[in-house]
Amino acid sequence: MAHFxxxxxxxxxxxxxxMPLLWYLRxxxxxxxxxxxxxxxxCGACTVLENGKAIRSCNKQVGTVTGEITTIEGISAHGPHxxxxxxxxxxxxxxxxxxxxxxxxxxxxxxxxxxPSDEDIDEGMAGNICxxxxxxRIRAAIKTAAAKETA
Amino acid sequence: MITIxxxxxxxxxxxxxxAGAFVxxxxxxxxxxxxxxxGTANAGALAAPWDPSLDTTAFHPGVYLGxxxxxxxxxxxxxxxxxxxxRTSLPRxxxxxxDADWSRVQVIQGDGDERYGSQDxxxxxxxxxxxxxxxxxxxxxxxxxxxxxxxQWGVPEEQCMADPAHVVTHKASSRSLGYGELATLAAKLxxxxxxxxxxxSPEQWRYIGKPAPGYDVTDVCAGKAQFGxxxxxxxxxxxxxxxxxVLGGKVKGVDDSxxxxxxxxxxxxxxxxxxxxxxxxxxxxxxxxxxxxxxxFKGRKQLKVDxxxxxxxxxxxxxxxxxxxxxxxxxGRVVHSAGDPxxxxxxxxxxxxxxxxxxxxxxxSMEPPVxxxxxxxDKVTVWSPTxxxxxxxxxxxxxxxxxxxxxxxxVTFLGGxxxxxxxxxxxxxxxxxxxxxxxxxxxxxxxEDDIQFDYYHSVAAMYLKAALDDxxxxxxxxxxxxxxxxxSTFDKTAVYGGAGEMSMGWNVVPFEVPNFRxxxxxxxxxxxxxxxxxxxxxxxxxxxxxxANELAVAAGQDSYDYLIALMGSARTLEGTQPPEQSQKYPxxxxxxxxxxxxxAAKANWGKKKSGNGWGMGIAVHRxxxxxxxxxxxxxxxxxxxxxxxxxxxxxxxxxxxxxxxxRSQFEGAAxxxxxxxxxxxxxxxxxxxxxxxxxxxxxxxxxxAPVHVDVQIVESTVPPAGVGEPGVPPFVPALCNAIYAATGxxxxxxxxxxxxxx
Numbered sequence: 001m002a003h004f005x006x007x008x009x010x011x012x013x014x015x016x017x018x019m020p021l022l023w024y025l026r027x028x029x030x031x032x033x034x035x036x037x038x039x040x041x042x043c044g045a046c047t048v049l050e051n052g053k054a055i056r057s058c059n060k061q062v063g064t065v066t067g068e069i070t071t072i073e074g075i076s077a078h079g080p081h082x083x084x085x086x087x088x089x090x091x092x093x094x095x096x097x098x099x100x101x102x103x104x105x106x107x108x109x110x111x112x113x114x115x116p117s118d119e120d121i122d123e124g125m126a127g128n129i130c131x132x133x134x135x136x137r138i139r140a141a142i143k144t145a146a147a148k149e150t151a
Numbered sequence: 152m153i154t155i156x157x158x159x160x161x162x163x164x165x166x167x168x169x170a171g172a173f174v175x176x177x178x179x180x181x182x183x184x185x186x187x188x189x190g191t192a193n194a195g196a197l198a199a200p201w202d203p204s205l206d207t208t209a210f211h212p213g214v215y216l217g218x219x220x221x222x223x224x225x226x227x228x229x230x231x232x233x234x235x236x237x238r239t240s241l242p243r244x245x246x247x248x249x250d251a252d253w254s255r256v257q258v259i260q261g262d263g264d265e266r267y268g269s270q271d272x273x274x275x276x277x278x279x280x281x282x283x284x285x286x287x288x289x290x291x292x293x294x295x296x297x298x299x300x301x302x303q304w305g306v307p308e309e310q311c312m313a314d315p316a317h318v319v320t321h322k323a324s325s326r327s328l329g330y331g332e333l334a335t336l337a338a339k340l341x342x343x344x345x346x347x348x349x350x351x352s353p354e355q356w357r358y359i360g361k362p363a364p365g366y367d368v369t370d371v372c373a374g375k376a377q378f379g380x381x382x383x384x385x386x387x388x389x390x391x392x393x394x395x396x397v398l399g400g401k402v403k404g405v406d407d408s409x410x411x412x413x414x415x416x417x418x419x420x421x422x423x424x425x426x427x428x429x430x431x432x433x434x435x436x437x438x439x440x441x442x443x444x445x446x447x448f449k450g451r452k453q454l455k456v457d458x459x460x461x462x463x464x465x466x467x468x469x470x471x472x473x474x475x476x477x478x479x480x481x482x483g484r485v486v487h488s489a490g491d492p493x494x495x496x497x498x499x500x501x502x503x504x505x506x507x508x509x510x511x512x513x514x515x516s517m518e519p520p521v522x523x524x525x526x527x528x529d530k531v532t533v534w535s536p537t538x539x540x541x542x543x544x545x546x547x548x549x550x551x552x553x554x555x556x557x558x559x560x561x562v563t564f565l566g567g568x569x570x571x572x573x574x575x576x577x578x579x580x581x582x583x584x585x586x587x588x589x590x591x592x593x594x595x596x597x598x599e600d601d602i603q604f605d606y607y608h609s610v611a612a613m614y615l616k617a618a619l620d621d622x623x624x625x626x627x628x629x630x631x632x633x634x635x636x637x638x639s640t641f642d643k644t645a646v647y648g649g650a651g652e653m654s655m656g657w658n659v660v661p662f663e664v665p666n667f668r669x670x671x672x673x674x675x676x677x678x679x680x681x682x683x684x685x686x687x688x689x690x691x692x693x694x695x696x697x698x699a700n701e702l703a704v705a706a707g708q709d710s711y712d713y714l715i716a717l718m719g720s721a722r723t724l725e726g727t728q729p730p731e732q733s734q735k736y737p738x739x740x741x742x743x744x745x746x747x748x749x750x751a752a753k754a755n756w757g758k759k760k761s762g763n764g765w766g767m768g769i770a771v772h773r774x775x776x777x778x779x780x781x782x783x784x785x786x787x788x789x790x791x792x793x794x795x796x797x798x799x800x801x802x803x804x805x806x807x808x809x810x811x812x813x814r815s816q817f818e819g820a821a822x823x824x825x826x827x828x829x830x831x832x833x834x835x836x837x838x839x840x841x842x843x844x845x846x847x848x849x850x851x852x853x854x855x856a857p858v859h860v861d862v863q864i865v866e867s868t869v870p871p872a873g874v875g876e877p878g879v880p881p882f883v884p885a886l887c888n889a890i891y892a893a894t895g896x897x898x899x900x901x902x903x904x905x906x907x908x909x
Contacts, residue, residue: 016414016445023445027389032381033374035566036444037517038598042845045517072374084372091364094234094815096371097378097517097566122854129845131517131567132234133822134815135853136860 004065006031007074017063022046024062025071033072033100037129044128047101047108048072054108056127072100075107083107086145094132102128106142115146215261216245216288218296222317222331224251229261230281231272231538232367233516233565233572234819235875236812239366240278241285244808247358248289248351251330252317258366263540263560272538273573273682275775275873278808282871290348298343299336300328315357353806353868362811367564379521379536379563380595387523387591390584391447392422394436394604397460397838398429398678405437409453415446419454420587422580428643429679431546433580434604440588444595464838466677468511468610471835475612475674476506478633483672484647487658487726490666492618495627501619503705505698508900509690511833512608513848514683518566519601524581525591526551531558531582536565538573546575547582558582569823570682574606602848603840606681607833609634611690615698617664623706624716627666630698632657632691635676646673648687656691656772656880659726661740662699663719678835684823685876688774689883693901696770696884700891710888711747711756711769718744718771735870736776742803742865746780747771749801749863754782764788766892770881775873778803778865781821781881783857785889791908793890795825795857798882803865804872810864813874817862820878825851828883829903 001014006029013024020039025031025048034057037045041056048057049070057069075081080088083106093099102125109116109124116124121139130138217225226242242258245251261267269280293313300319301308304326311321320327353360370376395401407419417440424435437456441447496502522535524547531551537543540560548555565572581594596604611634617625636652638645648657648671658669683689703713721741728738747769751757754767761767764787771780784797798821807813830849834841842848887898890908898906 016449018449019443019445023443026381027443027445030383032377032383035378035518036380036595037519038845039448040598040844040846043517043598076373076375080369080373084369087372088364088368091368091811091815093365093368093371094236094819095232095517095565095567096234096367096376097380097564099371100374103372126852126854129517129850129852131515131569131823131826131850132815133819133825133851133856135822135851135856136818136858137815138853 002063002065005068007070007077013062017061019062020058021048021060021062021065021069022057025057031071031073035097035101037098043098044105045098045101047104047128049104049108052108052111054105072104081107082148083110083141083145086141086148089144090137090141092134092137092141094134098128098130102130102138106138106145110142110146110149114149116142216292218292218330218334218337220331220334222255222329224249224256224330225259226256227259227261229267229270230277231270231562231565231568233272233538233568235272235277236365236809236815237272237277239363240808240812241281242366243358243363244282244285245289247356248286249293250313250315250317251289252315253358255317260562262562263544265541270540271542271573272568273570275875275877279776279871279873282806282808286350287348290350291343294343294348295337295340296330296333298340299333303328303336359808360806360810363809364811376564378518378566379534380518380566382523382534382563382593384523384525384534384591387593388417388588389441389444389447390438390581390592390594391451391597392436392438392580392594392600393451393454393456394434394600395424395458395460397458398434398463399424399427399461401435401459401461402437402456403459404457406455409455410439410450413446413450413453415442416450417441420584422583428639428641430641431542431574431576431579432550433576433583438584440584440592447595448597460838463677466838467836468834471677472508472610472612475610475633476508478672478674479506479612479614479631481672483631483633483670486653486669486671488668490627492627492629492666492668495618495666496616498618501705502616503619503702504614504616505701505899507613507615507694507697509611509693510831510901511610511678512683512827512831513602513605513833513842514569514571515602515848515850516565516567516569516571519596519598520571520577521593521595522578522581523591523593524578524585526582526585529553529557532561533558533578533582534561534563535575535578536563536572537575537578538565538568538570539575542573543575543578546579550579550583551586569684570686571605574681598845599843602842602844606640606679608683608689609636609680609687613690613694615694617698617702619702619706623702623708623713625662625664625702628660628662628664629668629670630657630660630695631670631672632694633672633674634687634690635674635680637680637682639676639680646675647671652687654728655687655774656695657687659724660695661724661738661743661771661773662717677838678840685774685879688772688876688880689827692770692772692880693883693887696772696881697887697899700768700884700888701897709757710892711751714769714771715744715747718747736872738773742778743771743773743780746778746801746803746865749865750780750782750799753801753861753863754784754797754799756782761892764893766889766894768885768888768890768892770885770888772877772881774877774880777872777874777877779877779881781885783882783885783889785886785893787890787893787908793829793903793908795886796859798857798860800860800878801863801865802874802878803867804874804877805867805869806871807864807867807874808871813864814862816874817878818860821860821882822851822856824879824882824886825856827879828886828901829855832902832904
């Protein structure tokens with residue numbers, strides 16, 4: 001049986017240990033803010049944090065989760081996170097489906113690099129696809145969030 | 152013709168409003184509804200002259216608003232939100248005329264209901280089709296609130312005014328009443344006559360034309376917006392479907408023993424194959440029913456199905472391509488002609504010929520197709536990310552032998568649509584399975600399902616020929632396109648492009664050419680063909696705008712100067728669209744020229760010399776009634792890697808409801824165009840699609856998308872046109888022209904990866 005924390009709550013799961021964390025979060029816990037996009041860790045829609053670092057939940061078997069998982073619901077629990085505020089300020093989303101994954105990736109990036117360069121952002125975010133094409137605004141929102149953190 | 156009725160005592164906004172709330176229903180019958188949507192309405196027919204059946208379809212769009220006694224204004228979004236911003240732009244048009252306080256507006260998503268009129272959110276229609284309707288609805292409600300106040304106070308209504316604070320005031324007596332306080336009284340009033348209703352003048356607009364962020368942006372960023380993928384219904388089962396790998400294939404035999412051993416799998420259920428034409432019917436196959444999505448996916452992997460692949464197993468795209476190209480070299484059906492190009496060609500002189508090719512594309516919206524259906528007796532409830540909720544009602548009803556009124560379709564947010572989600576086949580799958588299981592069923596398509604069983608954007612081969620005069624200008628122009636038409640989805644005999652497809656950048660060109668002929672050759676479809684963001688404009692603009700650039704090169708002239716000269720004198724083009732459409736939206740070459748000038752000026756065109764791996768390209772195109780010019784700057788290194796530092800787009804879309812959304816759409820269109828140009832290619836071997844996920848159907852990412860997209864919006868007073876799609880068509884040829892300027896290598900076949908570029 002797997003034991004871990006999701007958004008601060010202790011969880012255990014005795015179902016199929018091969019079930020990807022993504023489907024555990026979505027179908028078992030009902031945390032649907034984390035999205036399914038490809039199932040092969042190619043698009044980043046399913047990005048969550050494991051001990052503060054971005055991972056793809058679609059190819060992470062729930063049986064191998066040991067640390068603390070944070071989802072988009074977790075960072076929104078006490079009102080919008082600085083990154084979410086920046087996203088709204090820049091009006092990033094179009095359809096919005098990929099944006100929760102983008103935001104989690106950006107949170108992870110900013111934790112590692114509080115003042116990312118354009119190259120850092122490109123590299124850090126290249127695994128997250130936005131089919132609507134909001135990349136320019138994502139880049140701007142990350143810079144906005146970085147600037148606010150400093151202020 | 153717009154009619155408005157007071158429906159406060161009926162129950163359109165079930166449960167949303169208290170007794171005494173004021174509800175208006177507005178109906179209109181626009182002439183132009185869906186006129187250029189696609190080739191679907193007259194599959195297989197050609198556009199010379201325009202087929203009138205496209206224009207006479209009676210549409211009765213309606214939109215409802217309600218004012219709660221606490222002053223909350225409910226506005227129904229009856230069109231689909233998929234990143235197009237329609238849940239913001241349409242309600243704000245109404246709120247403007249109503250003088251409503253935007254912070255007190257609540258947007259409600261409308262279910263599928265023919266009382267709304269067309270809800271099929273495609274063809275960049277929403278604002279242009281409902282702009283007048285929304286304004287009249289708001290203005291009518293405003294007048295009724297004013298009348299209610301005037302009655303209450305016993306003063307002439309001319310002395311009362313609505314204002315942006317959501318109140319009606321009577322200045323002389325310093326009295327005011329809030330909209331909520333007036334709602335009950337307004338609800339009892341007769342609807343004013345149309346001539347009594349005064350629309351605001353554009354100078355009075357507070358929301359229209361002013362940038363506003365998305366209504367749902369906070370929910371979306373918090374993961375609270377409910378997409379189709381997120382719907383959960385009590386007692387719901389999950390299904391994954393093993394579709395026939397080849398279109399038209401059938402199940403010969405199934406071994407589901409390993410599947411049934413997978414934890415969480417309940418059973419397997421067969422889905423009947425479709426009866427041709429496939430239209431919006433499910434593809435058939437075997438469904439795995441399980442307790443959760445993962446078990447359904449895992450169980451499907453274990454399924455052993457013996458398929459009868461049928462006739463389309465003979466389809467291999469590399470061979471098919473040669474056929475299309477061969478057809479494009481032969482005379483086709485004439486779509487439009489002027490003068491005598493053959494006579495000019497016979498005179499000899501400088502002749503330029505070129506062939507272009509653009510492959511099939513998949514939509515690959517980030518949210519794959521998904522739907523939940525709950526069939527209870529003769530009633531069905533569907534939750535679906537759909538561009539076409541009434542289509543869901545109709546198709547589900549047809550499949551289950553019910554009346555469409557018995558099908559309720561709740562529309563969720565869409566994780567992208569791009570045209571894929573106006574085809575309700577996946578919702579029908581859910582309904583068929585729910586009926587068989589006696590429980591609600593959620594059908595989840597994997598990314599592989601999405602890429603391999605799409606309604607593909609069509610593959611096209613094009614041939615162009617021009618005879619140039621001494622100044623390098625074309626005195627004759629011939630263009631021929633060949634592609635399996637969208638009509639084939641609805642009519643298995645359809646082999647020619649429909650009127651809609653021909654109107655998309657092919658029947659005429661916006662150039663001054665005295666002798667011109669456009670043609671279309673036939674092609675038989677072997678996969679499902681559908682519309683994808685900007686549809687046939689993609690390949691047609693690629694060919695026409697690349698060819699114009701080739702002529703500039705042949706004439707030894709700057710490509711921008713040449714393009715401007717080619718557009719010629721200011722005039723109105725005929726033969727591009729139905730006459731009714733031309734009345735309201737004439738095709739004016741001066742507007743196309745103007746956006747070209749704006750884009751080139753912003754890009755500092757001509758200031759830096761092209762070559763040595765750097766270049767600029769330009770293309771212009773009008774689609775969905777909107778004029779667009781795009782300049783792309785490209786850098787190409789010695790290994791052929793293309794970087795796109797800047798894109799400069801200028802847009803004339805008439806009156807713009809929300810410039811912020813327009814900007815977003817055109818920024819996104821450049822990225823969508825990048826995906827098409829760089830890597831967009833769907834191929835097939837023995838009827839099976841070769842691509843399956845984002846590793847072999849790559850789309851643009853942050854590190855290869857245009858770095859900066861600049862969008863200029865022309866200020867205008869003419870009726871609004873479309874904005875969701877028109878940004879896509881000129882991008883691809885502008886990029887290819889930039890690559891030519893940078894490297895001297897001409898891209899005549901998409902994608903770039905076929906040309907040694909990456």
